Amino acid sequence: MKVLIVGGGIIGCATAYELAKSGCEVALFERATPGAEASSAAAGxxxxxxxxxxxxxxxxxxxxxxxxxxxxxxxxxxxxxxxEHVTRGTIYPMSTTQTRGDAEALALMPELGVEVLEGKDVQALEPALSPKVRRVIFVKGDHWLNNQRLVLAYAQAVAAVGVELRTGENVSRVIVEGARARAVVTEGERVEGDAVLLAAGAWTSELVASFGMRLRVEPRRGQMIALAHVPPVLTYCVHGEAYLAPRPSGELLIGATVERAGFQRAVTAEGIASLLRAAIELVPSLRDLPIARTWCGFRPWAPDGLPILGPWPGIEGLFVATAHFRNGILLAPITARLMTDWITAGKPGMDVTEFLPDRFLPRA
Ligand SMILES: Cc1cc2nc3c(=O)[nH]c(=O)nc-3n(C[C@H](O)[C@H](O)[C@H](O)COP(=O)(O)OP(=O)(O)OC[C@H]3O[C@@H](n4cnc5c(N)ncnc54)[C@H](O)[C@@H]3O)c2cc1C
Structure with a gap:
């Protein structure tokens, strides 16, 4: 079976990898470079x-x-x-209204190991935290990683397992004929396949429009800052009004705004000021650290904030995996498995009916 994937972000790359390992012939079309958009902009x-x-x-x-x-x-x-998979845990400063019960609600699974710490125990855990932070929830099982490297690793891996990685190739149209996805069109070339997967992130609506249908996926801009973090000030991830994620390779990431700003590729004074204000409030000594870089990216968002995963109803061989919004890095491995199950075996390995594209499409 030949599968054509449009979009070389984390979702397209991870799914290409799983599909190739399961024996499919795969061509992955990315108009820029792998991870050029949201998947590199993320905090991981x-x-x-x-x-x-x-x-x-x-x-x-x-x-x-x-x-x-x-x-x-x-x-x-x-x-x-x-x-850079870091498994040390995240500190969530608690507001005065939060209770131990709120902390327990965070414990999605036993491995997360949620604890409430107060007073001296907070300072002992993370001495750089402001003394104003008196009570925290410590989630030992929260992990983070370097998403730029992750998407690069997936892209290298897909090439190693034989995926045809077509970077610098924009897909202008998806061809649907006789209620079947037949091909994609790049600059001047029609490439045939048995299945087409739309994984074009915040740009997925444009591809859907190319075969005359509508699916509302919009960009939600996120601005980020990296401070130079050598020697490190923080050991743990800290997640208050902003989140602070220390990377072993020497940056402290501060994120992120969530904005409705279309595809305006800009880092704004207000965006950066609000992130820095929140970060310095949590960890006052950050005010002396150099700003290494700033950037923004476009999260793919659907009107209910949930992913869109699965086959397109009424068009054989057409699949969608997008709208992961704020959680696409976390959700990439399971998305890749589910989409591979669907494309190769006709059904997913877990019940994800509520994420089907059907919920946004007119009833037949
Ligand atoms: C600031 C910020 C912070 C975030 N932090 C986190 C986090 O900490 N944890 C987490 O889990 N998630 C986080 N996210 C969300 C996560 O980044 C996204 O959900 C995820 O990257 C979406 O992946 P994707 O592959 O669907 O989209 P993208 O990475 O945007 O990839 C889509 C790709 O499709 C390509 N493309 C589009 N149209 C075409 C076409 N016609 N032809 C060819 N190629 C095309 C684009 O060039 C792009 O590379 C964050 C996002 C942002 C912006």
Whole structure:
């Protein structure tokens, strides 16, 4: 079976890798370079960001989180790339209204190991935290990694398993004929396949429009800052109004805004000021650290904030995997498995009915 994937972000690359390992012939079309967009812009936290717990979405996140240690080992063995998987845990400063019960609600799974710490125990854990931070939830099982390296590792791995990696190639159209996805069109070339997977992130709507249908996926801009972090000030990830993620390679990432700003590729004075204000409030000594870089990216967002995963109803061989919004890095391994199950075996390995594209499409 030949599968054509449009989009070389984390979702397209991870799925190409799983499909090729399961025996499919795969061509991956990326108009820029692998991970050029949201997948490199992210912070790489493997924690649920702004999503409710005890839902199908949370179960999907847990399943993906559990796959990560093996994914990291496998990619490192295949490519030699260290993706800086840090497993130390995250500190969540508690507001005066939060209770121990709120902390327990964060414990999606026993491995997360949630604790509430107060007073001197907080300072002992992370001495750089402001003394104003008196009570925290410490989630030992929160992990994070370097997503730029991760997407690069996936891209190297897909090439190693025989995927045809067509970078610098924009797909202008998806060809649907006789209720079947037949091909994609790049500059001047029609490439035939047995299945087409749309994994074009915040640009997926444009591809859907190319075969005369509508799917509302919009960009949600996120701005980020990296401070030079040598010698390191923080050991743990800290997640308050902003999040602070220390990377072993010497940067402290501060993120992220969530904005409705279309595809305006700009880092703004207000965006950066608000992130720095929140970061310095949590860790006052950050005010002396140099700013290494700033950037922004476009998260793919659907109107209910949930991913869109699965076959397109009524068009054989057409599949979508997008709208991972704030959690696409966390959800990439499980998305890759689910999409591979769907494309090769006709059904996914877990019930994710509520993420089907059907929910946004007019009923036949
Ligand atoms: C600031 C920020 C912080 C984030 N932090 C986190 C985090 O800590 N943890 C987490 O889990 N998630 C995080 N996310 C979310 C995560 O980055 C996204 O959900 C995820 O990267 C989406 O991956 P994707 O492959 O769908 O999209 P993208 O990475 O955007 O990839 C889509 C690709 O498709 C290509 N493309 C588009 N149209 C075409 C076409 N017609 N032809 C060919 N190629 C095309 C684009 O060039 C692009 O490379 C963050 C996002 C941002 C912006």
């Amino acid at each position: 936290l493997l924690a649920l960001l702004g999503a409710p717990t005890d839902t199908t979405f949370a179960r999907l996140a847990v399943a993906s989180w559990r796959l990560y240690p093996d994914v990291v080992r496998e990619l490192q063995a295949r490519t030699g790339i260290d993706v």
